[in-house]
Amino acid sequence: MDEERGFSAKSVFISFLLGGIVGAGLALLLAPQAGKETRARIKETAEDVKEKAESYIKEAKEKISSTLDKAKETLEEKKSAITKAVEAGKEAYEKEVSKEKEQEA
Known part of the structure; x- marks a missing residue:
């Protein structure tokens, strides 16, 4: 279904990874x-x-x-x-x- 919208598995994984990194950084700052x-x-x-x-x-x-x-x-x-x-x-x-x-x- 994601492939139909133009999102490849690679771009979804990279987005997930970047989101995790940003989240970890915010957690460190806001903890x-x-x-x-x-x-x-x-x-x-x-x-x-x-x-x-x-x-x-x-x-x-x-x-x-x-x-x-x-x-x-x-x-x-x-x-x-x-x-x-x-x-x-x-x-x-x-x-x-x-x-x-x-x-x-």
């Missing part, structure tokens, strides 16, 4: 505890999230930097190859022009 304990838990969780976010940001910056470096190297290689090809083309053209001038003379 009868002293204010100090609740604030300490919130602070610890916030610090953990901050550390993980900083770690992910650092990794992302490193990957981006590495990718940019590789792209710059590739660009320089291609630029060098194109420059060589253009120079070779000019030399070949100049040789042909000089051959034609010699034949006309």
Whole structure:
């Protein structure tokens, strides 16, 4: 019946799992505890999230930097190859022009 509405078993399971996680988080925050304990838990969780976010940001910056470096190297290689090809083309053209001038003379 759920399949008819466009819900797969996977999406239902993920929804159930996310609901459980949110419920557990709310239970921790709303459970009868002293204010100090609740604030300490919130602070610890916030610090953990901050550390993980900083770690992910650092990794992302490193990957981006590495990718940019590789792209710059590739660009320089291609630029060098194109420059060589253009120079070779000019030399070949100049040789042909000089051959034609010699034949006309």
